[in-house]
Each structure stands twice: as C-alpha cells, then as structure tokens.
Amino acid sequence: MVTHEIVLPIVLPAVIAAVIALTMRRDIALARTASLASAVALLLLAIALVSLASDGSVRTYALGGWPAPFGIVLVLDRLSALMLLLTAVLAVAVLLYAVNGWDTRGRHFHALLQFQLMGLNGAFLTGDFFNLFVFFEVLLIASYGLMAHGGGARRVGAGVRYVVVNLAASVLFLFAVGLLYAVTGTLNMADLAVKVPDVAAADQALLRSGALLLLLVFAVKGALVPLHFWLPDTYANAPAPVAALFAVLTKVGAYAIIRLFTLAFGEGAGDAAWLAAPWLMPAAMLTLLLGMFGVLAARRLAAMVSFAVLGSMGTLLIAIALFTPPALSAALYYLLHSTLAAGALFLVADLVAERRAGHGDTLVAAPVFAQSGLVGAMFVLGAIAMAGLPPMSGFIGKLLILDAARDAFNRNWIWSLMLSTSLLAIIGFARGGSSLFWKSASFPGRLDARQLTRPALTITAAGLLLAANAALVVFAGPVTRYLDATAAQLFAPAGYIDAVLGAEGGNE
C-alpha cells in the first residue's frame, strides 16, 4: 500500500500556483482565498507529518515507483517534518499580512509564493542531490519574482545582485554535484553515505573538493561570512512579507549543511569524517560578530532586522559546527526561534513604516504615529526574542547552545563571543526602539492616521509569529524532547540509509 502524504506538500502548492496563475489573474479575492487555503492545508499536513515522523521511523516515497538509488526518493524524517511545519507556520502569517495590499502592488504574488513553498518543501523532503539542486532553483526563481515584487529602482537593483549571486552559487552546486558523482557514481544521499567510506585514497582529494564546494554553496544560501554580502541588501529592500518569508530561506542552507554533513560526512565517513567542522566554526563566529555590529550600525529598522538575521545565522552555525547531538538539538531550537522572531520583526518594521508617512522605518525621531503603543510593544517582544533575553525563546535557544558548548575545546571563544554579541544586539535594538517609540513620543505634533488597510489583520499576522515564539517557550519541554530525538536520529544515519535503500527493495 503506497501512501502519498509525503509528496503532497510539494504537489499541493504546485497545483494551486498553476491554478492561481492561469485562472485567477484578475480576481485578487479568489487568489487570496486559494492561496490562504493552500497555506492552511499545508500547515495541517505538516502537523500530521510531524506526528507521523515523531514515532522515529524514516518514511520514503519513491517518485514514479523507481527504487532508490536509481530513482529519486523523498524522505520524511523528524528533521524534514519539522522544517515543513516551520515553513507552513511562516507562510500562513506572511499571507495574512500580505493581504493588506502588498499582494496587489505587483502581479502574480500568490502564484509566486505558492511556487516558493513548493521549492522549500521539496528541498526539505528530497533524498537526492540533483533533485535538491532542482528544488533550490524552483525556490530561487520564485524568490527572484517575489524580491522584485512592487518594483522601485533600489529593490530591483538589490534583486539583480541577489539573482547574480545565486546563479553563481548554482553553477558551483553543479560543479560539486559533478565531482561527487564522478567519485562515487551516485547522487542519492543515502547511497552516497554508503559509498563515501570506501572511496579510494587517490580520489579523496576530489571527494573533499566536492563536499567542501557543496559547503560553500550552502554557505551562500545561509549567508555565512565571507559569502554574506547579498543578505542585508536583499532582505532590507525586499517587500516586508517577502522578507519575513525569506527568514526561512537562509535556513534552507543550514538544513542542507546539517543533512549532508551528518549523513554522508559524519562519524562513518572514514577519512572524510566531520569534514566541514574546521571551516564552519570560524566562519560562523565571524558571521555572528559582523551581524551584530550591523545591528548597531543600521539606520533603518528593516536593515537592523536583516543584520540580526545574519547574526542569528552565525549563532545557529556555531551550534551546528560543534557536531554533537546536544549541540544539534540546541541548534534546531535556535533555528525555529530565529526564523519566527525574524519573520515577526520584519512584519513589525513594515507596521512602523506604513504608519510613518515620509519617514518610513528610518531610525529617526518623528511625530507619534497611530497605534504607536501596540506596535512598540510588539517590537519590544520581537527584539527581546532576537537578542536572547528572557522570557522569550531566544534566551532558551542561546542557553541551550552555551550549555552544549560546555565541553568544546573552543568553549571560551564561543561563550565570550555569544555573550558579548548579545550585548551588542541589545544595545542596537534599544537604540532603534528608543528613537522610533520613546523619542518620538516627546516629538511635537502627531502624524495623521493614514488610511491603513486592514490594520487588524496585519497586527494579527505579526502577533501570530510572536505567539508562535512564545509557544516555543511555553512548550519548551515537548519541543526539546522532539529535537533531542531528531538530533539522535541524525547522528544514527543507519536508520535513514536502511529506510532509503532497503525498504524499496532497491539493492542491486
């Protein structure tokens, strides 16, 4: 009995996107309904898949019935189910927000967003490297369209740079895939994990080049220093709902690093074991430092959040680069937290910008704007989460990472860096908040309440992400239990390999 629930998160948005693009071009109400319905369905589906995956077994789906390693397989384990859920939560909030008028400032917003979701879900589910490349391209080509949505010289200029950087990265991805295929003769991730330990000594150099080229590609997606330069430009100039959705885009890079370097280049990889760790750690530390200095220096709220995203990628990759089960579990918690917090803050930045006519989200004092108190409170919650102060989820995330680094040889570096950069973030966000909300309160005059479209809906959307962040704190126990099990599953790749290569009877 073949069940198709694993392929549904890819097929559903693909079909909806095509239907929206073909039949709902002129009816925005209909497109909104279909798009939201699809996102909610994806959310329910992701919840079902998480509960399915939480029993610890790895489920596979052979596309077209071709057995692995000859055909392409989709693989559902705890990690991929978790990423699907995160994407779906973010998508629902982003869509609720976009309905306030962002989706009418250009064409095809909803179709592109659905294609983006298809690419994201596919990248999280696939068990094949070339297929991963294809899904990367799907999500990127949709993100190019979303990035330029609404137009404007600066946004399109930033969009071109974003496209060029990612196209160059795609070329590198293909070079890496070619190298790995030339050495091992396979593109299936599980099959690669089987073949890596047996690679001849003469081919080790090629194998390592291939694996590290892949690390480079994923580092571009994850905005790791020195490949980070596209991120602040892109995120700060993207339309707000798109920037919020892009918060999960960098995590695709982190996900791919976790997947590749625990499965194929982990404990059992022989000479090539833990290949990534010595490169990843220093780069991640620099990323954290640079991101938080950016938070200090930013002159716009959206730019400040973009640099905070950069810093959070640094923290996340420090935890990943430790490559121990507790550190990975902490990293995944931080991944969930930072995606939701960044999404919420991008939406808050737009809430501010649309209320301050003529000033936007520039960090200067201006007359008080409508709903200043409410938006200010949301900003404080988001900033506290992002900087890692209690009681929000960032505190737990950072605490877990600090605790996991207790036995690392570079513990002193990690601890001092993470704690001092947290201070930088607090100062940066305090500066931003005080000029936007406090100094403005004593500023003479009052901005006219502009005709806001659906303010209740936009505030609900941002609040939804903050609530999801709070839920991470309230349900920290069950969440960390799930994440501990996820990390354990990732550090025992035999289960994954058996499920992919054994279950379909695909042994030669």
Next chain:
Amino acid sequence: MESLVATAIGMLTATGVYLLLRARSFPVVLGLALLSYAVNVFLFAAGRLAVDLPPVIRAGGDYTDPLPQALVLTAIVIAFGMTAVVVVMAARAYVESGSDRVDDEPSGNGDGGDRW
C-alpha cells in the same frame, strides 16, 4: 581528448569569472552563460569521456554512462530559464535606475532614505 576538454572547461570558467567581475549587466549575463556552459561540459566529463558508445547497456558491449546526459539536459533547461530571468531583471533595473551597474550603485540613486 581529456586535456582538450579540461582546457575548454578551464577557459570557459576563467572567462566567465572575469566577465562576472566586470559588474555591468551585459558582461555579467554573458559571464553567467559561459559559466553554465563550463559546468555542462564538466558534468559530461563526470560520467567519464567515451567516444562512439551508446548510453544503453548491451549484452557484451561497452556503454557510456547515461545519467550525466540527463543531468546536463536538466541543467541546460534551468540555465536557459535563469538567463532569461536575469536578462529581464537587469533590463528592468536599467530602466528604473538609468545605470547598468550590478554592484552597489553610487549613493543618492533610488527612492530616498538609507539603503541599510
């Protein structure tokens, strides 16, 4: 033949990287196209170079690896689509800003306020 193919890939890549670094939209597009050609040839070489062999397994006969050919076809299609996208976006950026620079433009060019 190996050295010929390797030289070709190297030349294409080097030219592509050089054009990419010119940071003007037309050279950048050409550079990306050359890079994608280089990687297509490289993918072929990943399946080992062979002449006059069919990509099907025959009894007793030799054969060449069919998988890289499928990969190259996919890569060509994707590269073609992506080139179209980048051309359209570069043209749009040129129309909107009046400059074909792909790197950071000089300040004061845009819709006001700070970029960061």
